[in-house]
Amino acid sequence: MADKAEKNNEEVRIKDFEAVVAEYEGPLLRYTMRLLGNNDAAQDVVQDTFIRLYRTWKDEMKPSSKLATWLYRVAHNCAVDTMRKLRRRELLHLKHAEEKGEEVEMPKLTSTPEISEAAEKAARALKQLSIREQQLVILKIYEGKSYEEISEITGLTKGNVGYILHFAMKKMAEAIKNDRI
């Protein structure tokens, strides 16, 4: 009897989990894709985020701002780890090629689809920022999050969010203006 009830609970939890996946897979993929610029890596990060969610989330499995904040935070941390791994691999690849005397083209982190030259410049300027600055710019401009939501996701204070964004925008404006990318 107890086993049956447990099984039913598990089934309900899996159904709720599927609904959460359907709700957040798009925004999370878009966010990680912008950070990583690599579809495969972004898919891996989102997959791991959802697996972690199922294992560690103790509250009700329903779409909510609390859940969204948690998902963005975990996805960001996974994306940062992946970014480090990718960079390390890239450096190793370069070193190996250098030793062999081969000429290697630096693989692009962003596989930006066809966009205007100016927009491409902006995308490149974004890539010049630090990971933290990129995170805030993406959350604010592309994901349309408020300072309060960003502060919950990142753990920064609202004042800090504004401060970092101010300097990030300044850096980007400067980079675009000088076109030194």
Add this chain to the structure above:
Amino acid sequence: MKIIDNKNSGMQELPENKKKTIDLCDDVQMVLFDYMSRELGDNRAELVGEHLRKCEKCQAAAAEIQKTLELLGKAGEADKWVEYRLSEKRRQRIHWAILHPVLDWIYRNHIICALTVAIAIVLAVLILLIKMQIWRPLPKPTLPVNIKPLNGNVTNEVVIPEE
């Protein structure tokens, strides 16, 4: 709003009204992005808006931020209509992981698991070989000793040869 302290900076003293304007511009530009993204409180937003209407320098700074935002928007438009979805393979992987947590853990930590299994196999084989007396570890090398009788009597004295 704060006023710049030029007294100790060695800079030429500016007239009071000029100082206030420069200071106000700095302060306004610091919160310009907050203002443009409607994150400033009503009172401060009103102050910034008022200042922006009069100050050309701050208007230029605002225009620059606006331009950057527009360019970023354009860059974002490229994938606006792309439907981001997990691939079927990833979806199946998530299902498999939540239904088989132990197997998933092994899959994730396959290097540690493989090493542990390899060490366990080597130890098991060693124990088996020793038990079956097929192989035993070599004894520790020891110094040779001579036992010689003294005055014809049998003695237990042990003489260790000098090297």
